[in-house]
Amino acid sequence: MLDILPQLLVSGLLIGGVYGLLSIGLTLIFGMLRIVNFAQGEFIMFAMFGAFWLHALWGIDPYLSIFIITPVVFGLGQLIERVVIKPILHAPHAMQIFATFGLSVVLQNLALTFWGPDYRSVQTSYTSQSFIVGNVAISATSLYAFLVAFLMAGALMAFLQFSRDGKALRAMVQNRYAASLMGVNTDRLNRLAFGAGVAYAAVAGCILTPIYYTYPTAGVDLIITAFVVVVLGGLGSVAGAMVGGLIIGVTQTLTGFFISVELKDVIALVLFILILLIRPQGLLGRAGMEEVGTK
Amino acid sequence: MSALFNDYYLNIAVMTCLWAALSGAWNLMAGYGGLVSLGQSAFFGIGAYITAIVYTKYGLSPWLGLIAGIFVTTGLAVVISWPCFRLRGAFFSLATLVFPIAMEIVANNWSDFTRGPSGIAIPFRPGLDTFIFSSRWAYLIAAFVLMMMVYGITRWMHRGKLGLYLIAVRDDEATAASAGINTVKVKLVVTMISAALTAVGGFFYAQYILFLDPPSVFSIDISVQIALLSIIGGLGTPLGPIVGSLVMTPLDGVLSQFFGGGPRLLIYGVALLAAVLLAPKGIVGTMKAWRRS
Amino acid sequence: MTGTPTQAAAGKELMRASGLVRRFGGLVAVNEVSLSVATSEIVGLIGPNGAGKTSLFNILSGQLKPDSGSVSFSGKDITGASVTICARAGIGRTFQIVKPLTSLTVHENVMVGALLHHPLAAARDKAAEIVRRVGMGPLLERPAGSLTLESRKRLELARALSIEPKILLLDEILAGLNASEINESIHLIRSFAHEDGLAVIMIEHNLHAVMSLADKVVVLDYGRKIAEGKPEAVVRDPAVVAAYLGSDD
């Protein structure tokens, strides 16, 4: 039983990296805009459909479609920020919650209307390929997903650390009012942050297409995991999202194998509630962040 | 033919009252107390399931199920929401989202009681003791009474002591506490009232539809629908949920005749977005604002 | 009742704080502060920005738990008690960053507190009376969300009074008022102490107001109490002068 442990750990870590990537966009949007984007999963799902159709119609590889879909979703995100997010930035919580919730219902059912409820999958030459290291098998698609996830996380952290806009975004997180006084254009940054947040969802969607099924409610199933990850890692923290992703990935894989597959989800939910109650700022979130975010 | 026709409209009327009552119960929490629960279907489903289990498995009167359902849901409301009160705004909503999901897992797996995914069919034995009626008129009267009960409670609360306290807690918890309000107690009381009323709705649903399975009562769609009606009608007003349901439930009846799930829910989503963005005060609130100006 | 401040200060002790400490990370916001106030007494609490005045209020009113030290009120130990319990015991406070209940009217804002001791109808009358007393009569039915900052400050005062407190903790309620409004408020605050017998601790940057009102002044700097005594004596204290001159930001 124990010789399977390395295999489980590796699988858990690999899927955990993807969970991390799923969650980065959510955490970014929350960190910058103080909005919990309940529609984040639908952006992932739309990207998955995009990658699916690009592959089905023109044979474009899902990894290549990242470069087509991400900019499209980035633009779409900026538009949606203008129409849906901007008007509710200072609205009561109920309105903020139901604006993104409404968006999620709309996007989900657009997909259902156009493409039906079927589960689809993309078959590529490397779909069932895997590398054997020692007695551990590493599936190629999971490995690629894992690598892309960490690359993207690193890129975002570097962007926030070093670029002009990144610094302005961080200043805005610290103090919105002061940032606007210092001539930071908060409107433009909000748009940028939301666009980038959903663009990350798009990348996640593309790399998931070879691993996961594509269907209209895929986003709902994924977003629950992403919420757990983000709350664990600390809302607003990119590094936290990756660490949280890895922890959840490993936990789920282990409980799925040693206990039961059904319990896998329950464990995640229990973890979710426990973290919210015991350490609402998450592992890497700043204390008080949840206060700012929730008042 | 005319009876069928009649039944169709009666059903819409019954559902309009039921949804207004459920949404009104949510409005107490979310509209007045700012506790935007996304987990109302947990209370609804438990109310429905306990009624059905008490009646079909133990052969007891569903009225007993109703009482048991009220006790269990209010008790559960205390246990699960007390810790969640430490969370504010969207965090509270996120946490409440989990409970119906957990309940659905329980209902799917605890087959001895719930019959799992295949659901429970309730035998049709009309009578007041079983709360099953051959005429939809009887259901309509009952649903109307339930709706008016929720409305009455909301009216009584509205700008009364509890209502003022709830609004105070919603607007600013620190200010509310500094006025001597026990904020946790206030939130707990309204959650218990809301849970109990929602469980009554579940009881009604079980004895009206006569069939339940986990997705039909625990689905997140139910929680969304409950919220949607109040938001469209006017959050935090006694009449809002009723107006919302009067507009949306018949519309939904018409829509579901012409469209399948996708387009129908699409229209729902658009309605929700439009309400939030264009008329955040809802129909009642917007009309009030008009009359004032 | 036109007693001089010194006579009024002879009331019996109502609140006593001893050795209060509160840290935020590495920063010691309140450091070994002790303080006492009697009924009908007005204590001025002054100090440069960031001295820890609001933090001290937060401890006295239950908002913050002290890391060490104790607070007693009406002879009972209330160290670490919640805001609700402190309010019910009779501690009324205003917030420096005003916190009105924005979706309620001025009247309802005050009623919320008045309901602590009165049933609905009586609370309504009581609240209206308090609103008029702080000079907001004409604004009674205005939504609190639409008030000017000046009116919001007054509303803070009315809310603090609404629970019929034994002590008032006033956090910079004069900031931003013009000269005649300040004079009105000075009379009002004096009447709370001398007519109603309330104990008052007021944080104030306006030294003129402090000098004319306070029976006793306490000075904080970097969380520490650096002086305490009669207003005239305290403002001549070299340590106080240095604290103010040294930190003119």
Ligand SMILES: Nc1ncnc2c1ncn2[C@@H]1O[C@H](COP(=O)(O)OP(=O)(O)OP(=O)(O)O)[C@@H](O)[C@H]1O
């Ligand atoms: N919740 C908190 N978390 C961290 N630091 C805090 C917190 N509250 C206050 N501080 C810090 O404690 C110190 C004292 O703050 P406080 O608000 O008590 O000062 P103050 O004397 O009221 O100043 P002012 O005259 O500007 O109102 C400041 O350095 C402040 O930044």
Ligand SMILES: [Mg+2]
């Ligand atoms: Mg201060």
